[in-house]
Amino acid sequence: MGIASKKSDVTIRVIRGYEANGLLIPYMTDTSRGVFSDTDIDNDRRLRKLQKDHRLSLAALRFLAGSLPCWCRLSL
Numbered sequence: 001m002g003i004a005s006k007k008s009d010v011t012i013r014v015i016r017g018y019e020a021n022g023l024l025i026p027y028m029t030d031t032s033r034g035v036f037s038d039t040d041i042d043n044d045r046r047l048r049k050l051q052k053d054h055r056l057s058l059a060a061l062r063f064l065a066g067s068l069p070c071w072c073r074l075s076l
Helices: 002-008 012-020 038-054 058-067
Strands: none
Touching (some): 002 038
């Protein structure tokens, strides 16, 4: 999570919030360690930008993510 935070310039606390709300789902290793892909990191940046630019809450982000077709999830 620390590496994802550094790559995306989003705090660990915010990433944990996205993860807790089902907006980011890391790959879990056998040792229960979450690994974020480059796509996850890009989505992390997009989510944070949406929050900052449009002042969206986590509930609003969940609604938007749930409204998108599966083939374009978080590719806003």
